[in-house]
Amino acid sequence: MEALLAQLEAQLADNSIFTLQTLSYYGEGLVTTVQLVFLSLIIGLVAAVPLAIGRGSRRRWVKMPIFLYTYVFRGTPLLVQLYLIYYGVVFVEGIQESWLWVILEKPFVPALIAFTLNTAAYTTEIFHGAIKATPRGEIEAARAYGMSRALMLRRIVLPSAFRRALPAYGNEVIFMLHASAIASVVTIMDLTGAARFVYARFYAPFEAFLFVAAIYLCLTFAILYLFRYLERRLLAHLKPASG
Amino acid sequence: MKLQTILSLGVLGAAMIAGSASAEVRDIRIGVDVPYEPMEYRTPDGELTGFDIDLGNALCAEIGIECEWVVQGWDGIIPGLMARKYDAIMSSMTINEQRREQVLFSDPYITPPSAWFAPADVEIGTPSEESLEGLTLGVQRGTLQDNYVTDLYGDVAEVNRYATADDMVLDMDSGRLDAVFLDFPIGKSTLLDSEAGDYKLVGEMITEPQEYFGEGFGIAFRQRDQELAEAFNEALATLRENGTYDEIHERYFGKE
Amino acid sequence: MIDLHGYGPRLLEGALITIELAVLSLILAIVLGLATASAKMSRNWLLHRTGTLYTTVIRGVPDLVLMMLMFFGGQIGINMVTDWLYDRFGIDTFINVNEFVAGVITIGLIFGAYMGETFRGAFMAVESGQIEAGRAYGMSHWLVFRRIRFPQMMRHALPGLSNNWMVLLKTTALVSVIGLSDMVRVAAEASKATREPFTFMIIVAAIYLLIASVSEWGFARLQKRYNVGYGEAD
Numbered sequence: 001m002e003a004l005l006a007q008l009e010a011q012l013a014d015n016s017i018f019t020l021q022t023l024s025y026y027g028e029g030l031v032t033t034v035q036l037v038f039l040s041l042i043i044g045l046v047a048a049v050p051l052a053i054g055r056g057s058r059r060r061w062v063k064m065p066i067f068l069y070t071y072v073f074r075g076t077p078l079l080v081q082l083y084l085i086y087y088g089v090v091f092v093e094g095i096q097e098s099w100l101w102v103i104l105e106k107p108f109v110p111a112l113i114a115f116t117l118n119t120a121a122y123t124t125e126i127f128h129g130a131i132k133a134t135p136r137g138e139i140e141a142a143r144a145y146g147m148s149r150a151l152m153l154r155r156i157v158l159p160s161a162f163r164r165a166l167p168a169y170g171n172e173v174i175f176m177l178h179a180s181a182i183a184s185v186v187t188i189m190d191l192t193g194a195a196r197f198v199y200a201r202f203y204a205p206f207e208a209f210l211f212v213a214a215i216y217l218c219l220t221f222a223i224l225y226l227f228r229y230l231e232r233r234l235l236a237h238l239k240p241a242s243g
Numbered sequence: 244m245k246l247q248t249i250l251s252l253g254v255l256g257a258a259m260i261a262g263s264a265s266a267e268v269r270d271i272r273i274g275v276d277v278p279y280e281p282m283e284y285r286t287p288d289g290e291l292t293g294f295d296i297d298l299g300n301a302l303c304a305e306i307g308i309e310c311e312w313v314v315q316g317w318d319g320i321i322p323g324l325m326a327r328k329y330d331a332i333m334s335s336m337t338i339n340e341q342r343r344e345q346v347l348f349s350d351p352y353i354t355p356p357s358a359w360f361a362p363a364d365v366e367i368g369t370p371s372e373e374s375l376e377g378l379t380l381g382v383q384r385g386t387l388q389d390n391y392v393t394d395l396y397g398d399v400a401e402v403n404r405y406a407t408a409d410d411m412v413l414d415m416d417s418g419r420l421d422a423v424f425l426d427f428p429i430g431k432s433t434l435l436d437s438e439a440g441d442y443k444l445v446g447e448m449i450t451e452p453q454e455y456f457g458e459g460f461g462i463a464f465r466q467r468d469q470e471l472a473e474a475f476n477e478a479l480a481t482l483r484e485n486g487t488y489d490e491i492h493e494r495y496f497g498k499e
Numbered sequence: 500m501i502d503l504h505g506y507g508p509r510l511l512e513g514a515l516i517t518i519e520l521a522v523l524s525l526i527l528a529i530v531l532g533l534a535t536a537s538a539k540m541s542r543n544w545l546l547h548r549t550g551t552l553y554t555t556v557i558r559g560v561p562d563l564v565l566m567m568l569m570f571f572g573g574q575i576g577i578n579m580v581t582d583w584l585y586d587r588f589g590i591d592t593f594i595n596v597n598e599f600v601a602g603v604i605t606i607g608l609i610f611g612a613y614m615g616e617t618f619r620g621a622f623m624a625v626e627s628g629q630i631e632a633g634r635a636y637g638m639s640h641w642l643v644f645r646r647i648r649f650p651q652m653m654r655h656a657l658p659g660l661s662n663n664w665m666v667l668l669k670t671t672a673l674v675s676v677i678g679l680s681d682m683v684r685v686a687a688e689a690s691k692a693t694r695e696p697f698t699f700m701i702i703v704a705a706i707y708l709l710i711a712s713v714s715e716w717g718f719a720r721l722q723k724r725y726n727v728g729y730g731e732a733d
Contacts, residue, residue, distance in 0.1 A: 071708075072704070072708065075665075075669075075707060075708045075711045075712075076669065076703075076704040076707045076708060077669040077670075077671075077672035077673075077683065077707060078669070078672075079672040079673060079675070079676070079683060080672060080683060080686075080700055080703055080704050080707070081704075083683075083686075083687055083690070083696065083700050084696060084697070084700040084701070084704075087413070087417075087690055087691075087696035087700075088696050088697055088700070090417035090418075090419075090696075091694070091695075091696065091697065096417075096418055101418070105418065105419055106379075106419075107403075107419075177561070178560070178561035178562060179561070180561075181561035181562070181563040181564055182563055182673065182676070184563075185676055187403040187404060187405065187414075192561065192563060192564055192567075193404075195564065195567075196384065196404075196567070197384065197404060199318075199385075199567070199571060200318060200384045200385025200389070200404075201385060201389070201390065203321055203322070203345065205322075205567070205568065205571035205572035205575060206568075206572050206575070209564055209567055209568040209571070209572060210568065210572075212564055213560045213564050213565070213568065216559065216560050216561055216564060217556065217559040217560055220558075220559040220560075221559065316678045318571065318678075319570070319571060319574065319678075322571065322574045322575055322578065323574070325574075325575070325578045325582070326574050326577065326578045326581070326596075327581070409688075409691055410691065413691045416694075
């Protein structure tokens, strides 16, 4: 490791921008971006399942609030949502004296909340669409077996809906990765934050932003291949049979 | 297939269209980033004012040329000079080696110190690695204060970087920042003298090491505009002698 | 009524800038999208590859990063050219990459890539029999395009187009980060000055929803028009 670092340092010696220090900023930025995106996607995903089921409910008082939520969060820019939450929480009365402030004081949690609410709204609509597209035959078959609504949902509807939702959800994951770049606006040192720092310090826009663009591109490809792999595995039965 | 070729070419042409204009040689435009009270800011009715503005206008009058101020964000202020969006920058820019590689500086026209500011109820000793450990510090992105704080305290404290001084003040008001590092006159005007919050100066004024704090604020020109820089240097010397400089200084910083 | 602390007119101006930005970007994106779709369907190897590279790279990088690259980097790139012109020929011109221009070009470039995919799919959905029929009538390439391919393609492209427009509209908010006084930036400034983030941000959110709803209605009408003769029409 030591030898590797020494070698790296020698490599970087005649270049004033990509020093070990700036590379460590990019490294930390990568970790922050991945954390932020991964956490918001996981929480958003978990929240989206019941929301999507509720969205398809026949009861208006269940359906309408969820529809309103997804409509608002999908219809407005994430940046506006982030500003609202980051600056807005400050003005909630008494919050600065409560224990909550300890976590809301840092920009990470407000950003995580904004990202989660946003991705949950999109994911809800994706799942809702996938559930609606369940072939009638599958439902009728489940009913014929005497399955209860809950059992049918768990065994038949959801598993097949998840598979159908996979391609659209893959797009949502990439969208979230790209959207996370705005975290730097509220002082979070994510990948873009690191690039903005390097740019401002060295006035080197090409080095700063092309480098970070390349990292995002690699991340995007990684996600793309992961989802392609998952689709191959999980959607194999939908492929036309080959001789 | 012809159609596709035509379409592709048409787009290439369209992509190349951007606003273009030519600059007159005699016309001096000066780039400035506002607000940075009291150095440069707008009065409530939108007029530019401040130490840099008044001194700049006086210098232009002394040289006998017309000056027009162009407002430009700090992030893009040096690229804007290179692009001939304006011919000089007079915007509280510290002279240092790194910038010297890009631009030509006039003689320093003022040398303000930097200083730490914190909410009155925050207990901080004289700033050092120990006293700042674990705190959240605010700086304006890409300023010499950013470089100084990042290099000295970046490992022990969290450094939050802001696009404008305003954003920083808001986060300090809301309790997200423990201390900020600013040019002293700006901190005095936006924090100590403001009615929004209760703030105090922490520790001494800081002007060393020169590697960060340079020689003071200078007017930046493009490297090839040597004559222009010379003209400003001469005018500055004259204004210092005939008392105009002191008069402007007093207007914004009071009597020494 | 809501107290806007005198920021009302500026907010309105900002909203107009947002709309202008969105519409100009959309036009650029459609032109680029048509060109990309043509390039990708072309038998010319180079055009095909260029089109693919463009859509892949653009869709792999965050909008904000591209915008900063364009705004900060584009200026320096253009400087190099104008500096060279100045040194070599004494031509003193400057091309100003301001926030608005950078915004339109970046958003246009990004959504050009998405539009390219939309248009390509839509062009391919037009039955070749119809094109052949047009040719059989002795129509020129251009006439076939204008009378048969384009209108039919639009029917298939409209849902994707509408979707892209909705995303594009929200992307305009990012231009506030590089300094353009669109409504998001005005609202952010107003929130900071008045310490009332809820008031201003909620108004901005409402304006976005309003624009989105109006355009949804508009697209539904267009869809109806292009669907004439395809069942759903009444």
